[in-house]
Amino acid sequence: MALADATAFPYGLRVLVVDDDPTWLKILEKMLRKCSYQGWNLCFPLSTNCSVFTVMSIDGETSRVMKGVQHGACDYLLKPVRMKELRNIWQHVYRKKMHEVKEIEGNDSCDDLQMFRNGCEGLEERGLFMRADSDTMRKRKDVDKDHTDQDSSDGATVKKARVVWSVDLHQKFVNAVNQIGFDKVGPKKILDLMNVPGLTRENVASHLQKYRLYLSRLQKQNEERILGAARQDFGHKGTSDNLNLRSSFQEQSGNGTTGFQHGSQKIQAQSNMLDPHLEDTKIVVPLKVPDKNGTSVSDVIDPQNVTSASPLGGVLSFDRMPVNQDRKPSETMILECQSWSGSVPPKQFMQYPKHNRERCDLLGDYSCLPKPDLEHPITPSHLYAPPQLVSMSCSMEGDARDFSDVKPDVLGCMKSLSPALMCTVVDSVSAQLSDSVVTSTNSDQKFSSVEGLSSAKDCHIDQARNQAPLLTSEDANIICGTDLACLPDDLSGYQLQGIGWNSIDLFQCNDVMMLNGLQNNWYDDPELSSEIMEFPLLDGCLFA
């Protein structure tokens, strides 16, 4: 495999590159161009009689370039190659040339030789060339102390590989951001907190840049969705008998008095959430929902540092959520979490790097998941039957009737959200259930039609108020809703659907949630769920 040959020519160096990647060649050429000095061009096309830049394509070896030739042994450089590497190449040239010089001793008048010497000196001045004689070497090493470790070893100084932001790394990053507080974050602080060897401030800064971009993008989506939902909310009450409330929402043009009221109030709430003053201080806040013992589920975020709302939507997970009392408690629920607006990008997952592929396994090959389809709800036939739709809408208006037979279920639903509940502050406020209309979309099912629900406070997620100064339960006269699909037993699944922050925000994680449903139940293990859920779901959307 005579792949390469660094040969000293009278006026330059010949480099054989074992790579036909045009981009790569361009880079190399550029670098070589920089090396040119006093006619000692290293690369064509700067000079016709100097360097020869030959490209060879070698199977499976498309990312390497010859650094030089040492007695027939080939050293390779991984790209990208830096100046230092070229300097090494030059040393080979120099040695070889010197060897030739000795052979033709006494012929100092040779023009070529003189040019060569001049060229070497010139390159040396520019730090591109290191003379091979010991004195100069010693001097160099003193000067380039920071390079000696690389240069002295095998000479294969390879540029530091680009950082791959794996899930783990990103998780650390988000942890750091959350701990610092979004208003105070800086690349350096994050870097310090992350404590990852090799990671530079620039790396973090870059990632932070991307992260912010992502957040703002997400917020825009949220915004659109909320506006859309607010519009669709008009007159929704009249459609309670619609088999598919979701589609009916889409088609509604917005009339009806009560619906209007809801809609307007939602808009108001939204303006709160999108308060420009909050814009820059958004933070991902895993809602700390106490479990039955009152202990906090999340141990990642210091609540003292939680300063504001997150533009990210809430991510709710459901485990064995009882939709009706006939349902066996062991039934696994799948949160369908579709977007009713249909505007949500079907994929909001991190695009895992190829070389990090194993991480993908954790989440499964989401690319294979069916895209949520409004017309055809996600129904992988081998997993569960098509969910039937149950629409539920709630409001605070009207009398709070006694639906004690229903409330436990609803509350159960809400409580079941807790273990892995990721919610923004504002989102949490919306977790209200009130006077409602629940309509079974399939009359022959066991699901009992629910005429109403308890008061808003009853269904309020306990801590929501504490963390949501922006809205009171009175302000947020919001209909809560979730979009559910259940695994069937003898029946098919159900969907609970409604309007409100939760439902809106749920939708933006449609695929995520579905994925979780399709995967084995991560939430079976509370610890697992609180840990795993927190980031892969929420931040897995980062690289949408």
Place this chain on the structure above:
DNA sequence: TTGCAAATAT
């Protein structure tokens, strides 16, 4: 040090 945006890499 930071945040941005252009350049570059994948």
Place this chain on the structure above:
DNA sequence: CATATTTGCA
């Protein structure tokens, strides 16, 4: 070709 990452700069 679209994104992701790096680099250069104010």
